[in-house]
Amino acid sequence: MSNPTHKPPRFALAYANLMVRRPGLVLLVILALFGVCLWGTTKLTINSNQLDLISQDLPEVIEVKRVIDMVGGSGHLMLALRGDDEATLKKVADNLGAQLQTDTKNVRSVTWKLPVEFIQQNMALFIKTEDLAEGKRRIMAWLKDQLRRNNPFFIEIQKTEPVKLEMDDLINKYSSVGKKSIRDDYNISNDKKMVLMLIKPMWDSNQIGQTKEYIDQLRQKLAAYPGTPGAEGVKLVEDYDLMGDKKTVAYGFTGSYKTSVDDSYAIEESLQPxxxxxxxxxxxxxxxxxxxxxxxxxxxxxxxxxxIITMGFTYVTVGELNMITSILGGLLMGFGIDYGIHFVFRTRLELGSGKPYDEAIRDAVVNAGRPALVAAVVTSGSFFVLMRSEFRGFSQFGFLSGVGTFIIGVLLFAWSPALLALIGRVNPEWPRKLIGEMKPPPVRNATGQEVRVPKPGLVLAIGTIVVTLLCLCCIHWTDTDIPTDRPATLAERIKGGIRFNYNSRALIPEGQPSVKLQDEIGKRFNISSDPIAVYSKTLEEARAIYDELTLNAKKYPTIDQVVSIYTFVPPPETAAANEKILKEWKEELVDVDVEALPPEAQEKAGLFMKMLEARPFDVHGVPENYAAQFIHLPETKPENHGYLTFIYPAVDLWDGKKMLDFADQTSAIHTPEVKDSTGKVIAPEQDRRAAGAAPLFARLARIVLSDGQWAVVLVTIWILFMHFLDFRSVTLALASVIPLTVGLAMMLGIMTLADLHLNFMNIIILPILLGFGVSHGLYLLHRYLEGTSPMVALRSVGAAVATSTLTTASGFAALLVASHNGLKSMGMVACIGLITTLVVSFTVLAAVMQVLWDRRERNSGDKGSNAPPAAERSDKPGHAA
Incomplete structure (x- = not known):
């Protein structure tokens, strides 16, 4: 009913009158601004360099930028060739390697083989002295037996078995340096069915746009592969399951460059449909x-x-989008349309009360405008909370989403009323015909009794019990970790409460080819993913790092192997002791006639005699083709000249907890004081930090976890403050957040029972849901404060609340068909949260309003009054239907 004694604020009335009296001017301004911003939107580009999204002052960023400057990039683009014919694989690898090296615009280096002759000849210096002595004993016993049996005058009175040369145990023990086999020059797997080509592009793996473009070019080259001498007619096929043969070689891409591209574009590609x-x-x-x-x-x-205006604002203020803010448009449209829905529903209600179009539009702007304005401010502030994040992707997303929400909210309360007012000027009856009308809900039923929310006390009691039980399900009742890699039993879910899934594999699309190939490489080559690196200024420091990591391996259980320039330098004490054995051995073989040995032994005799010539050498004796991979490039900045030590993880870095452990163990590698040959201290005792993708992702993971927790706390405080500022009543402020708080509590309980987990992506949904969920209580309570009973308020704005919630929920529900599991989880959590807040609004909040209404009637002693007491409001909205 109308309450003319409640005058609207002057500004609200002036704004509403402007929309009605100057609609053409308002629309003209909006369209002019739209045109300018549309031009700015077309100029927007997406910055695909993920490193730019993290604070450049973080130590993890500083170190990784040093590594990038030293060697041109973090990690490799891996091209894996698969087939069951070893010769074909090697010939194709040689041919492709030669082709790729000619592309100096895109390729810094390509590695598919490394000569192992140097290591083979000097391997005797690396072997433990006792193993070398044992090897000598076995070989000499076999050799003497062979020479004796090959002697033409050899006569055996009593038959004996020839001495067997069993060296497999020693050969297997020393057949590789690190994880690189010294039996073959090629990066070929132990089963000889895969050759790995390591491509180092001219840019870093964080520049995913360039990487994607290069991979697309590379696919075209491989599709047109012409064959190679000795392997004519060989066809290359990109396939991650096929086992090739003499005529077909299957290939695939992986490595840090490819997985970075897949992680980023999987989201974009999922969002398109x-x-x-x-x-x-x-x-x-x-x-x-x-x-x-x-x-x-x-x-x-x-x-x-x-x-579009928000995107134009983005161009003016930020200048570009990133991989996070690139989804801004779709998100804002899902949130922003709610303001238009509430305005149209309120206009229909005003028209249904018999008002002319201009008065109906004006009153709709005034009455629906206040809760819409408060909702826009609260939602924008909820996004602004993300601006405190160290991750620029989140901070820019929070800034632009907050501004965009406010822009769309204000614009819809200008565009919609101005457009309807302009239509009404042409024909006063057209607004009513075009948007329809809704009769005000009856205050009393057919029997003359007031329409009430039925049994509010019972509703509150049931609601309290349900919420309490669901909240109990969220609590961790046990310290035992409940597995997240399999469906938990109901008992386990209740014991474990709401859980956080640290496994990043649960976020990526099922069967992502690059990850599948990465796992296959790990099994075939017995190696982990791309390494991280530790910088040292001098060789002495590099030695200290290598010794710390290799001699104290128990301190670093998450490290699989350490590869340094010192990996190719034999330990001095071992080399000296082995040299003595080799010299003695050589003297013993002076009189041995090689031609007297079996033919198969004669072929290996040459290499064996070279091995006996091995003599100790220091780091300066390491060949250039070995040392180059650890030394800075010629174009490296002088302050970054030095050496790198590479560390390979022993854990699955897709597991967030293990990744954090690995990052922690490699973020403070303690090295003692380093002195030069004169005894001068050249490096003090210090802790050194490894650099690479793992430390960066670990820091980002911690930022996400911290931001998610802080955002929830700060958004909650912001919402309570704004609601109290709006209602000037603690009771009404608390009542208005009931849908939000109770709905989210129910959401977490339902997630627990349904075995759904929080993760690194959907945790960001929580502050967004908090910001959006405020609208339910705001619109209902503001309608109630206009002097209507709770049931009338519910019937007046309930349709608008339900429609706005369902439109937003449908936007998130569409994520459930995405191939990216992280997006699916965001959609699932959002849908559950939105639906629970809507249900709570129509049940618990409605019951609370009925209780407040009944208490007001008892206190006033006037059952006929429809106006809420002044104690429950400060500012009265405008004319109400």
């Missing part, structure tokens, strides 16, 4: 809600215009 599906669902829901085309077109066009 999802966006269309979400827009279609939103369009359908609004049409079903309005049951007319025109109001849907009005709010959708207004939302699109507001989104």
């Amino acid at each position: 999802v966006t269309l599906l979400a827009l279609g669902a939103i369009f359908l829901i609004t049409i079903l809600a309005f049951r007319k085309w025109v109001p849907t077109i009005i709010v959708v066009t207004g939302t699109v215009i507001g989104t």
